[in-house]
Amino acid sequence: MDGEDIHKDNVLLGVTGSVASIKTAELVNLLEGANYSVRVMCTENAIRFFNPTELPVPVFRDADEWSSWEKRGDPVMHIELCKWANVLLLAPLSANTMAKIIAGLADNLITSVCRAWHYPARGNKRAFFAPAMNTAMWEHPITEDQVAKLTRTHGWIMIPPVEKTLMCGVYGMGAMAEPSTIVQRLRSTSATVQKIREER
Secondary structure, eight states: TTTOOOOOOEEEEOSSSGGGGGGGHHHHHHHTTTTEEEEEEEEGGGSSSOOOOGGSSEOOOTTHHHHHSTTTSOOOHHHHHHHHSSEEEEEEEHHHHHHHHHHHHHOOOHHHHHOOOOGGSSOOEEEEEEEOOOOOOOOOOOHHHHHHHHIITOEEOOOOOOEEEOTOEEEEEEEEOHHHHHHHHHHHHHHHHHHHHOOO
């Protein structure tokens, strides 16, 4: 992971178990086209919806956490990924993984990264999430509480879901925002951060 341009935004994309994971390749291509350096990590449920070997960037799975570590002093995968990235993007973020993050669980690679991530209040790293879930789950009060904690307490930036016909056939709110919308939000935030740095 050495040798990257530290002046270029390094985006660590976390893909969780939602049908919206089928848009991962499109999202990665758009991120690279916008001059982001990209690494992908995915849950085991996420790869039900896309083939990680077809992505043009490095992809890390839960098993990689241990394959890179054999003895004391060896690099720890989720810590190394946190060091490399200055932008964390969870897209799609499922209801299940959202709940795990709020509870502070670290039972897979993505949740371990989130547990170790330096939130905005602790540094200059940024964290974004694009929720994707069934309308009934999105409108549930538990989800409302969890979104509030992520955004207001921890400083994450939400890229809101959209209303459309979902995979279950129901028309409603809960679909992940389009990849182009997600990338545009990252770009606009990066521009704002850069402007603030230049004014200091």
